């Protein structure tokens with residue numbers, strides 16, 4: 001074996017030994033909630049399609065019509081010839097929902113975070129991250145080449161201490177946090193963080209990947225409880241509740257124009273296929289027309305947390321933290337035996353010792369199935 005292959009094989013063996021080796025399983029998603037995997041039909045509690053819009057007839061029709069009209073791919077970067085007319089509509093719709101002057105759509109949420117942060121922060125800047133921020137926020141922070149510090153999860157006071165100690169050494173400072181935390185389902189203290197950034201002349205950016213469509217009346221984390229926390233940089237993705245693909249930033253006109261000029265992941269990457277942009281627009285129509293539908297995923301998650309005595313769900317994401325990788329894999333296998341898909345999430349997606357089942361609830365999960373899942377989790381998993 002050459003040195004390249006033996007390097008790869010040794011790395012894989014190490015992952016195997018730590019129960020952290022992953023594999024791709026062919027999964028046919030039949031509708032919003034049922035999947036077929038390894039020849040079995042399973043009810044999925046592991047999908048971010050919170051409103052089941054990936055399979056909605058209107059969303060699919062919009063995508064098909066866009067392909068018929070504009071073709072399958074966009075053909076080039078948006079700044080060359082990939083900026084098909086559907087982008088203008090999607091961006092103005094996003095800006096309206098988030099109540100900002102403008103918006104820009106990227107190829108994915110990962111590309112958005114990797115592109116946005118280096119536009120705002122350079123070598124002399126400071127990026128302060130909630131320690132549980134998503135991996136692509138870390139990626140963007142590292143690409144900025146500025147100083148990167150983390151504050152304890154949701155600890156505004158700790159973020160304040162770090163700003164007080166370090167802000168003066170840097171030309172600019174950016175504080176970034178998930179709005180809804182992707183692996184824990186809890187919410188960021190956006191109002192507290194905003195006040196802090198204003199006090200220290202720093203900028204606040206929230207990643208609302210898991211908030212848009214499902215909290216704050218469908219408008220996201222800045223709008224919970226009828227309040228509006230005016231976060232100046234609201235990033236998110238179109239791949240979860242929106243059921244399509246792509247990332248976005250909603251911000252002032254000047255910031256968005258700067259992104260269009262400087263964000264490398266926008267400039268040097270091909271524009272999204274027209275069908276995807278059309279699907280996202282159709283999904284936003286559905287969310288706007290039926291706000292009662294948007295509350296269902298959190299309601300379903302709360303039905304589960306009540307039945308299992310877990311802390312009340314704040315979003316459609318409910319972690320059942322088990323700790324060790326092997327036990328988490330066993331818990332996932334046990335639920336599969338009972339017809340449920342509940343993926344085991346292991347480090348490095350979560351901190352060491354924090355392996356878990358990350359359950360996600362969607363609008364169309366039947367209450368009866370949630371109750372059955374809750375009994376199993378209560379009686380066979382949480383008991384240990």
Ligand SMILES: Cc1ncc(COP(=O)(O)O)c(C=O)c1O
Pocket residue numbers: 108109110111134136178182207209210237238239245246247
């Ligand atoms: C909080 C958060 N931000 C960003 C992303 C990346 O978004 P995308 O899947 O569109 O690349 C995800 C999804 O994995 C996420 O959970």
